[in-house]
Amino acid sequence: xxxxxLQWTAAGFTIALFGCNGPIGQNDALARxxxxxxxxxxxxxxxxxxxxxxxxxxxxxxxxxxxxPDAVDRAHLLYVTDxxxxxxxxxxxxxxxxVGKLTGFNQPLGDCVDQKGDVFVTIxxxxxxxxxxxxxxQPYDVLDDHGYYPLGCAVDPTTGNLAVANxxxxxxGSNTPGNLAIYSDAKGKPKFYSAxxxxxxxxxxxxxxxxxxxxxxxxxxxxPEFAELPAHQKNVERISLDTDIGGYxxxxxxxxxVAVGAGESATVYQFHISGRRGTAVGSTPLKGEQSLLxxxxxxxxxGQNLYASVSVHSIGRVGVYHYPAGGKSIDDFYAVVNPWxxxxxxxxx
Numbered sequence: 403x404x405x406x407x408l409q410w411t412a413a414g415f416t417i418a419l420f421g422c423n424g425p426i427g428q429n430d431a432l433a434r435x436x437x438x439x440x441x442x443x444x445x446x447x448x449x450x451x452x453x454x455x456x457x458x459x460x461x462x463x464x465x466x467x468x469x470x471p472d473a474v475d476r477a478h479l480l481y482v483t484d485x486x487x488x489x490x491x492x493x494x495x496x497x498x499x500x501v502g503k504l505t506g507f508n509q510p511l512g513d514c515v516d517q518k519g520d521v522f523v524t525i526x527x528x529x530x531x532x533x534x535x536x537x538x539x540q541p542y543d544v545l546d547d548h549g550y551y552p553l554g555c556a557v558d559p560t561t562g563n564l565a566v567a568n569x570x571x572x573x574x575g576s577n578t579p580g581n582l583a584i585y586s587d588a589k590g591k592p593k594f595y596s597a598x599x600x601x602x603x604x605x606x607x608x609x610x611x612x613x614x615x616x617x618x619x620x621x622x623x624x625x626p627e628f629a630e631l632p633a634h635q636k637n638v639e640r641i642s643l644d645t646d647i648g649g650y651x652x653x654x655x656x657x658x659x660v661a662v663g664a665g666e667s668a669t670v671y672q673f674h675i676s677g678r679r680g681t682a683v684g685s686t687p688l689k690g691e692q693s694l695l696x697x698x699x700x701x702x703x704x705g706q707n708l709y710a711s712v713s714v715h716s717i718g719r720v721g722v723y724h725y726p727a728g729g730k731s732i733d734d735f736y737a738v739v740n741p742w743x744x745x746x747x748x749x750x751x
Contacts, residue, residue, distance in 0.1 A: 465503075465505055466505065467502075467503065467504045467505045467506065467539050467540070468502060468503060468539065469492060469501065469502035469503075469504075469537060469538070469539040470501040470502055472501075473492060473494070473501045473502050473537040474535075474536060474537030474538070474749075475537070475749070476494050476501065476537065476749065477495075477748060477749050478494070478495035478496070478700075478746060478747075478748055478749075479492050479493065479494060479495065479501070479536065479537060479746065479747045479748075479749075480492070480493040480494075480495050480498075480698070480709060480720070480735075480744065480745075480746050481513050481515075481521050481523070481743075481744070481745050481746070481747060482513075482711070482720055482735075482737075482738045482741045482742075482743070482744050483507075483510040483511060483512065483513055483523065483696075483741070483742045483743040483744075484510070484738050484739065484740050484741060484742065485507075485509045485510055485511055485526070485740070485742055486739075486740040487740070488505065488506065488507045488508060488509065488510065489503055489504065489505050489507065489510070490503070490504040490507065490510055490513065490523055491503055491504075491737055491738045491741075492504070492537075493720070493735055493737060493738075495700075495746065496733075498720070498722075498733060498734075498735035498737065500737040502537070502539070504523075504534070504539070507523065507525050507528070507532075508525055508526070508527035508528045509525060509526040509527045509528075510523050510524065510525050510526075510742075510743070511524050511525075511526050511552070511553045511554075511742055511743060512524040512552070512553050512554045512555050512567075512605065512696070512742070512743040513555070513743040513744070513745045514554075514555040514556050514557055514564075514743075514745050515557065515745045515746065515747050515748075516557040516562060516564075516588065517557070517559055517562070517750075518536075518750055519535070519536040519747040519748050519749060519750050520533055520534065520535055520536070520588075520747070521533070521534045521535075521536070521745065521747050522545075522555050522557070522564060522588070523743075524547075524552035524553060524554070524555050524566060524743075525552070526551045526552060526553065526569070527551075529546070529547045529548050529549065529550055529551065529552065529572060530544055530545065530546065530547060530552075531544070531545040531547060531552060531555065531564070531566060531585075532544050532545075533545065533588070536747045536748075536749050536750070537747075537749075543589075545564070545585060545588070545589075545592075546591070547566060547568065547583055547592070549571055549572060550568035550569070550570070550571055550572060550580060550581070550583070551568060551569040551570060551571075551572050551580075552566045552567070552568050552569070552583070553567050553568070553569050553603065553604055553605065554566070554567040554603070554604055554605030554606045554616075554653075554743075555567070555606065556606045556607045556608045556614065557588065557608065558608045558612050558614070559608060559610060559612070560608075560610075560611065560612040560633070561586075561587070561612060562587045562588055563584055563585060563586055563587060563588065564584070564585040564588035565582055565583070565584050565585075565606050565608065565614050565631075566582070566583040566584075566585070566592070566606075567580070567582060567603035567604055567605060567606045567616055567618070568580040568581050568582070568583055568603055569602050569603055569604070570601075570602050570603075579596065579600075579601050579602070579621070580600075580601070580602050580603040580618070581594045581595060581596045581603065582594065582595040582596070582597075582603065582606070582614070582616060582631065582638065595631055595636070595638050596638060597616060597618070597627070597629035597631075597638040597639075597640065598629075598638070598639075598640055599620060599627045599629060599640040600616065600617075600618035600619070600620070600627045600629055600638075601618065601619060601620055601621035602618050602619045603616060603617075603618040604616075604617045604618050604619075604650065604651075605617050605650070605651075605652050605653045605696075606653060607653045607654045607655045607660065608655060609655045609660070610655065610657070611633055612633035612634070613630055613631070613632050613633050613675075614630065614631040614632075614633075615628070615629070615630050615641070615653055615655075615660050615675070616628070616629045616630070616631070616638070616653070617629075617650035617653050617662065618650075626648070626649050626650045627640070628640070628641045628642075628643055628650065628662075628680065629641055630675065630678075639678055640678060641675060641678055641679065641680050642678060642679050642680065643662070643673055643679075643680040643682070644679065644680065644681050644682060645671065645673075645682040647662065647664040647667070647669070647671050647682075648664050648665070648666050648667060649664065649665055649666065650662055650663065650664070650665075651663040651664065651665035651694055651695050651696075652670075652694070652695060652696050652697045652710075654697055654698065654699055656672065656699045656706070656725070656726070657699075657701060657706075658672075659672040659673055659674050659675075659683060659684075660672070660673045660674075660675055660680065661673075661686075661697065661699060663694050663695070663697050663710075664694070665693055665694045665695065666693070667687070667694075668687070668688040668691035668692065668693060668694040668712060669685055669686060669687045669688065669694070669728075670685070670686040670688070670694070670697060670708065670710075670725075670726075670728070671684070671685045671686075672684040672685065672686070672726060684726055685726075685728075686708065686723070686725060686726045686727070686728035687728045687729070688710060688712060688721065688723055688728055688729075688731070689728065689729050689730045690714060690730060690731075691710075691712040691713070691714055691721065692712075692713055692714045692715070693712060693713050694710055694711070694712055695710075695711040695712075695741070695742055695743075696710070696711045696741070696742050696743040696744040697709065697710045697711070697744060698710075698744040698745050698746050699725055700746055706724075706725040706726070707722055707723065707724065707725060707732075708722070708723040708724070708725035708726075708728075709721070709722055709744050709746070710723065710744065711741035711742055711743075711744055712731075717736075717739075718738070718739055718740050718741055719734050719735055719736045719738070719741065720734070720735040720738060720741050720744060721733075721734055721735075722734070722735070
């Protein structure tokens with residue numbers, strides 16, 4: 403059977419699915435999702451275009467998870483989700499060598515990491531967040547996100563709290579708004595928060611002071627929206643960005659500013675947030691790319707590297723770029739065919 407690939411483009415979080423022999427109708431494509439549910443429609447509005455691929459991971463034959471025996475001792479590991487087959491790939495940095503594959507997920511979308519190097523993987527169809535130690539093959543904890551489809555996640559460096567961006571509800575075929583789930587110390591049951599301008603939630607990131615930034619889309623127009631939950635506050639506030647960059651496909655704190663990915667232009671923009679306004683202070687174009695999804699910005703001894711889920715000519719990979727300069731990729735990791743979320747776990751002493 404001819405293999406299928408995945409390609410994205412941001413249009414304020416909308417996914418259109420295509421068959422291996424060319425585009426097919428959206429209804430036909432959505433019917434091929436492994437577990438038909440509100441997630442299919444939500445992702446069809448939440449901005450990633452699937453080309454030559456569907457979410458069929460739950461129905462594919464499952465291999466066992468494996469991790470190289472020395473992976474736990476490697477200083478830097480890159481975790482990349484692949485929802486099309488339900489796997490999370492572990493790559494050793496800086497080489498990009500495949501040193502492990504975690505299997506058995508029902509649509510893993512996002513991932514994030516805490517200060518200890520523990521990795522959190524959001525699993526949309528299972529409404530779970532599974533937690534792995536650095537280089538581990540099995541999770542040591544599973545957090546319940548019952549009633550929602552989780553996508554992005556982030557860990558507060560000041561408190562250890564875990565934030566999860568829920569796309570929307572998964573109950574009984576309904577299409578109710580999503581929200582933010584905050585797990586105190588990344589444990590137990592969450593508290594839920596809602597942004598006044600966001601209906602479907604995408605990605606999120608904390609800055610170094612514990613302020614949480616979130617992207618998503620509005621209710622009626624599916625327009626891209628941005629918001630902030632300030633540290634130690636209970637109300638989520640709308641943030642107006644001064645530059646229209648199209649759909650938002652990723653957010654991450656880069657140490658100085660909030661980096662926001664624009665999927666269609668394959669560009670990462672830097673915004674300085676002051677009050678309820680974000681001012682563009684720079685951009686990182688990824689030359690030659692057709693689309694962009696998850697990103698991870700790594701601080702290195704001689705500058706920063708950007709790891710990004712990108713594709714060109716329907717071939718997905720993780721590209722490595724100088725940050726914030728951008729330009730052509732300085733390396734490419736092809737171990738993951740359909741990469742989504744990207745995060746790095748560093749071994750702690």
